[in-house]
Amino acid sequence: MKKIVVIICLLPVFVQAQWKKQITTLDSVLQYLYERQQFNGSILIAENGKVIYHKQFGIADTAKHALTPSSSFNLASVSKQFFTMMAMMLYEEGKLDYDKPVQYYLQNFPYNNITVRQLMNHTSGLPEYFDLASKHMTLIDTLDNAAALNMFEQYKPALVFKPGERFEYCNTNYTTLASIIAKQSGKACEIFFNERIAKPLGLKNTYIYHLKLKSYPSSRVFGFHYENNQPVPDDLVAFDGIVGDGNVYSSAADLYKWDQALYTEKLVKQSTLREAFKVGKLNNGDSTDYGFGWMIMGDTIAHSGGWAGFRTYIERIPRQKKTMITLTNGANGLAIRIIKKILSGQSYQLPQTEIITNVNLIDGTGSVVRHGNLRIVDNCIYDLGDKLQPFPGETVTNGEGQVLSPGFIDNHSHLAGSLEEKPGAIAAVSQGITTIISGQDGGSEMIDTLTAFFKKQPVAVNVATYTGFGTLREKLMKAQTNRPATAEELKMMKEILTNEIKKGSLGLSTGLEYEQEFYAPKAEVIEMAKAASAAGGRYISHIRSEDIQIENAVEEIIEIGREAKIPVQISHIKIAMRGKWGKSVDILSRLEQARVEGINITADCYPYTMWSSTPRVLFPKKDFDSRTSAEFAVTQLIDPSGSVITHFPADTAMEGKTLDAIGLMKQETAAEALLRIIRTAREKNAGAAIVGVSMSETDIKNFLRWNYTNICSDGGDGGHPRGYGAFTRILGKYVREEKIMPLETAIFKMTSLAAEQTGILNRGILQRHYFADLVLFNPQTVKDNSTISDSHAVSSGISKVWVNGKVVYVNGKTTNTFPGKLLKKTEIN
Numbered sequence: 001m002k003k004i005v006v007i008i009c010l011l012p013v014f015v016q017a018q019w020k021k022q023i024t025t026l027d028s029v030l031q032y033l034y035e036r037q038q039f040n041g042s043i044l045i046a047e048n049g050k051v052i053y054h055k056q057f058g059i060a061d062t063a064k065h066a067l068t069p070s071s072s073f074n075l076a077s078v079s080k081q082f083f084t085m086m087a088m089m090l091y092e093e094g095k096l097d098y099d100k101p102v103q104y105y106l107q108n109f110p111y112n113n114i115t116v117r118q119l120m121n122h123t124s125g126l127p128e129y130f131d132l133a134s135k136h137m138t139l140i141d142t143l144d145n146a147a148a149l150n151m152f153e154q155y156k157p158a159l160v161f162k163p164g165e166r167f168e169y170c171n172t173n174y175t176t177l178a179s180i181i182a183k184q185s186g187k188a189c190e191i192f193f194n195e196r197i198a199k200p201l202g203l204k205n206t207y208i209y210h211l212k213l214k215s216y217p218s219s220r221v222f223g224f225h226y227e228n229n230q231p232v233p234d235d236l237v238a239f240d241g242i243v244g245d246g247n248v249y250s251s252a253a254d255l256y257k258w259d260q261a262l263y264t265e266k267l268v269k270q271s272t273l274r275e276a277f278k279v280g281k282l283n284n285g286d287s288t289d290y291g292f293g294w295m296i297m298g299d300t301i302a303h304s305g306g307w308a309g310f311r312t313y314i315e316r317i318p319r320q321k322k323t324m325i326t327l328t329n330g331a332n333g334l335a336i337r338i339i340k341k342i343l344s345g346q347s348y349q350l351p352q353t354e355i356i357t358n359v360n361l362i363d364g365t366g367s368v369v370r371h372g373n374l375r376i377v378d379n380c381i382y383d384l385g386d387k388l389q390p391f392p393g394e395t396v397t398n399g400e401g402q403v404l405s406p407g408f409i410d411n412h413s414h415l416a417g418s419l420e421e422k423p424g425a426i427a428a429v430s431q432g433i434t435t436i437i438s439g440q441d442g443g444s445e446m447i448d449t450l451t452a453f454f455k456k457q458p459v460a461v462n463v464a465t466y467t468g469f470g471t472l473r474e475k476l477m478k479a480q481t482n483r484p485a486t487a488e489e490l491k492m493m494k495e496i497l498t499n500e501i502k503k504g505s506l507g508l509s510t511g512l513e514y515e516q517e518f519y520a521p522k523a524e525v526i527e528m529a530k531a532a533s534a535a536g537g538r539y540i541s542h543i544r545s546e547d548i549q550i551e552n553a554v555e556e557i558i559e560i561g562r563e564a565k566i567p568v569q570i571s572h573i574k575i576a577m578r579g580k581w582g583k584s585v586d587i588l589s590r591l592e593q594a595r596v597e598g599i600n601i602t603a604d605c606y607p608y609t610m611w612s613s614t615p616r617v618l619f620p621k622k623d624f625d626s627r628t629s630a631e632f633a634v635t636q637l638i639d640p641s642g643s644v645i646t647h648f649p650a651d652t653a654m655e656g657k658t659l660d661a662i663g664l665m666k667q668e669t670a671a672e673a674l675l676r677i678i679r680t681a682r683e684k685n686a687g688a689a690i691v692g693v694s695m696s697e698t699d700i701k702n703f704l705r706w707n708y709t710n711i712c713s714d715g716g717d718g719g720h721p722r723g724y725g726a727f728t729r730i731l732g733k734y735v736r737e738e739k740i741m742p743l744e745t746a747i748f749k750m751t752s753l754a755a756e757q758t759g760i761l762n763r764g765i766l767q768r769h770y771f772a773d774l775v776l777f778n779p780q781t782v783k784d785n786s787t788i789s790d791s792h793a794v795s796s797g798i799s800k801v802w803v804n805g806k807v808v809y810v811n812g813k814t815t816n817t818f819p820g821k822l823l824k825k826t827e828i829n
């Protein structure tokens with residue numbers, strides 16, 4: 001079913017000055033918009049009974065017939081005023097009383113306390129018919145008024161509020177009104193309309209569209225939008241058998257006649273008409289901004305409409321005898337917003353467009369590469385394909401045959417902490433990442449903190465976050481996280497979590513291997529996950545063990561998914577223990593089995609045989625002074641000859657050295673060096689980080705190839721080379737050199753799969769209306785360059801990166817542009 005747009009928020013055009021003065025500006029702006037496919041339609045402006053501007057721009061249909069002054073557009077919700085006019089006519093004939101219950105006229109109407117006036121004022125509390133129809137209609141049904149009424153009779157959905165309690169725009173009010181009009185006039189609405197309004201006013205191009213219409217008048221305009229520079233139909237939908245809420249067709253010239261007739265008594269008496277322009281009243285005596293089919297804002301009365309392909313607007317200022325009518329069929333409401341601003345003397349911004357030509361488009365869905373161009377308008381992808389040509393004066397980026405793909409979404413990132421110092425986010429954008437998902441491994445910032453940060457310091461990348469279990473435990477349990485939470489603590493943690501998800505957090509993240517969370521029993525985690533699930537969030541976890549207990553840890557996350565009925569993701573999936581190398585096959589088949597059971601379990605993975613963390617994770621039993629455990633760590637968990645201490649403020653001379661090298665320096669074994677580092681860090685209350693060489697290439701490749709694994713970096717700004725190189729390493733080493741998967745699949749795992757497995761909307765695919773987060777790269781040269789000893793080296797082959805339509809990175813350098821947004825789950829990002 002196509003998207004239905006109902007525009008009810010109106011900006012009144014309050015203006016004292018004459019509109020005449022704005023016409024020159026308006027004309028050149030409309031020409032600019034038209035040349036950029038941002039305006040296609042008809043506009044008429046009149047003042048003091050004289051038309052001062054009336055012009056058509058563009059085409060009437062996909063066969064590209066030009067619009068003419070008689071072109072007749074689908075008015076969408078601007079139609080409503082005609083139905084209230086018919087109601088007023090019946091009122092004058094004594095056939096309709098506004099204050100009678102609807103049931104008086106429609107005996108089977110299932111609500112006994114709604115009046116006709118409440119329908120016209122949108123204060124009835126009726127629910128939207130499209131919602132009901134979407135639930136109960138099949139794809140091939142076309143709904144008409146009788147069927148809509150039957151549906152309400154049959155299902156009797158609950159009212160949204162008590163009639164008269166508030167104003168809420170709802171199309172069902174007007175479809176019901178139309179049924180009353182037909183009943184009371186004894187005629188189909190379209191006939192009554194034609195006899196009593198269209199004919200008497202001489203409206204030659206105005207009619208109610210209905211299913212029995214045998215053919216369209218030649219003046220009929222069709223909705224469309226551009227795809228690959230070609231107009232494609234964007235017109236009638238299955239609900240178009242219904243009249244009342246929409247479905248009147250008219251031209252700007254006819255609407256002007258209609259507007260002028262409203263100053264006379266050609267249709268109804270002025271005293272009757274005054275009722276239409278009076279605001280509605282609620283039960284408590286408050287006024288609304290809506291009359292009978294008109295928005296009323298002081299001196300200005302107006303209505304807008306939106307339907308598949310069409311955006312329409314009429315505005316009248318009767319006291320100044322001003323009228324503005326704009327009817328568009330190009331599925332774009334931008335021009336109407338700009339016209340209103342120009343006429344009211346407000347500042348306005350013209351859309352900026354950029355075309356990226358000669359690129360191999362890899363769209364992020366896994367579809368095969370195709371050659372073409374892509375156009376950005378402001379912050380969104382506007383169009384793509386092989387038929388796009390530059391508009392006059394447009395910014396052109398020649399892609400020179402490189403690949404253009406959606407910007408990469410890194411759904412396990414630790415970069416957020418360095419954004420204050422480096423808002424250009426070079427670690428991310430230099431490898432093509434345009435969105436980072438923060439709050440991982442159980443550690444996070446609150447949404448309010450992030451919101452405040454973004455206000456103070458805009459950044460180059462988009463950021464979304466999970467809410468960390470460890471952070472919540474530390475908040476409530478202070479230093480006592482080495483025990484289960486009490487019932488009271490758990491209750492409070494659930495409340496905070498729920499509230500954070502409502503504010504925009506993606507869900508709950510845990511780092512059960514870490515000490516703040518390790519002592520939380522499974523039942524406690526499940527309780528938290530249930531709260532996340534109830535709030536519509538997801539669950540992502542650095543599981544309880546990646547080595548000796550990995551199988552149990554996998555069982556635990558599966559159980560969490562099952563019990564809490566929540567999507568669960570294993571963070572940076574890996575096998576960090578020599579004795580279990582090769583078990584990736586078993587683990588993946590267990591995950592597949594869980595999916596068959598109905599658990600939405602997924603994973604992310606970074607492409608290195610080494611991890612980075614605190615050296616304490618090398619003691620799975622948390623016995624940090626045990627020689628036996630230290631021996632086990634350096635023989636079974638990591639290779640001490642390659643594992644490097646990357647951060648050790650207590651003794652910076654150790655930084656950059658392997659455990660073996662440190663042992664040699666201090667004349668101790670690698671195990672002793674490890675014990676000493678942990679002890680010193682504890683005594684000096686300082687941190688420590690180690691890059692542990694620990695995984696097998698075979699397991700990494702198996703995990704990367706799994707259908708439900710997306711790519712992550714798990715990186716920050718330096719330390720482990722993944723912070724600057726994870727995504728480009730996939731593209732260079734694993735795709736180009738080792739060919740473990742096609743390039744299109746790798747991009748899918750970096751973009752739309754990551755978006756889907758995170759709950760990020762409108763990003764991750766090259767598609768019209770998606771945000772223009774883009775990366776242009778050379779698939780022949782792209783590669784990671786960062787290493788442990790040079791962990792800030794930027795990648796090769798990433799030519800240009802856009803975030804929300806703005807260029808943030810060009811050939812090795814950030815641009816000091818900060819268009820990143822804080823992405824909140826609750827919003828359509």
Ligand SMILES: [Zn+2]
Pocket residue numbers: 441511542571572714
């Ligand atoms: Zn982690």
